[in-house]
Each structure stands twice: as structure tokens, then as C-alpha cells.
Amino acid sequence: MSVYDRDNIFAKILRGEVPSHKVHEDEHTLAFLDIMPRTLGHTLVIPKAPARNLLDAPPDALSRTILAVQRIAKAAKIAFAADGITLSQFSEQAGGQVVFHLHFHILPRYDGVPLLPAHTNVESNETLAPKAAKLRAAIADLGT
Ligand code: AMP
DSSP states (O other): OOOOOTTSHHHHHHTTSSOOOEEEEOSSEEEEEOSSOSSTTOEEEEESSOOSSTTTOOHHHHHHHHHHHHHHHHHHHHHTTOSEEEEEOOOSGGGTOOSOSOOEEEEEEOTTOOOOOTTOOOOOHHHHHHHHHHHHHHHHHTOO
């Protein structure tokens, strides 16, 4: 099995070497907006523990991450007035993975609206920032 690359872009985000539009952080997980969103509010949730993808994730990190995914998905549906949520996770290149630190995509969906193709365009900080603020507020509104 391939090894974890400590210089992948999400590891750099975790170390604070690369900026991100954070919407949630706790001891075990981090969530931030995708810079090339496939839908309004496209959010990524990652464990802080190093894991390449679903196939090598330690069980504890994986279970804590999926619980964060559920919480953020609920908030994203509210924040972005979505009709539903698509969850996606790609493991290894053949599975569609591009960044090799485990991540789940939370994709707010709207009736009859297809997802944009992946990597279509990079959204600006100016338009991502208010979306992150909106999602952070919706997460806070969920309570504990
Ligand atoms: P994948 O590995 O195919 O599941 O996709 C990686 C995702 O990371 C893509 O949706 C990219 O748009 C996203 N991405 C890449 N670099 C960044 C970054 N610096 N900040 C936020 N999202 C990113």
C-alpha cells in the first residue's frame, strides 16, 4: 500500500502553512470549504490524524470524522437551503482521489440541479469567506 505523504496540501492546511476557509475544528477533525466547489457550500471534512484515505484510516479517526461529517452535513443543508446532501469519498487514483489525505466531500444538492464537473474553477476568497461564515453560524446553531 502507498504511504502517507506529509507534504500533501491538506497536511499543509492542518499545519497552518496554507490558508483555508475553516468552518469547523475540534481536537480530531477539521472542515473547510472546497476551493473548486462543485455546488454551493461544497465542504471537505478531514481527520487531523495522518491517513491517506478510507483504506488506511485508523478506526478512531475515521469514526470521529464521520460524526463530524454528519453534523456539518446537517448544518450545510440548512445554511445553503439545500434539498439534500451528496457525500463522496475517493480512495486512490483509480478511485478518483487527487489529494492524498482522507477527506469526505459534503455536497449540498438541489432538486434537478447536477453537480459541476470537478476542478472547474477556483472560487475567490471574497466569495468563499461569507459562505464559510454562514456555515460556521449554522453549525453553531445546531448546539452541542
Ligand atoms: P479528491 O482528492 O478528488 O477527493 O478531491 C480533492 C478536492 O480538494 C477537490 O475537490 C479540490 O477542489 C479540493 N482542493 C484542492 N486544494 C484545495 C485547497 N487548498 N483548499 C480547499 N480545497 C482544495
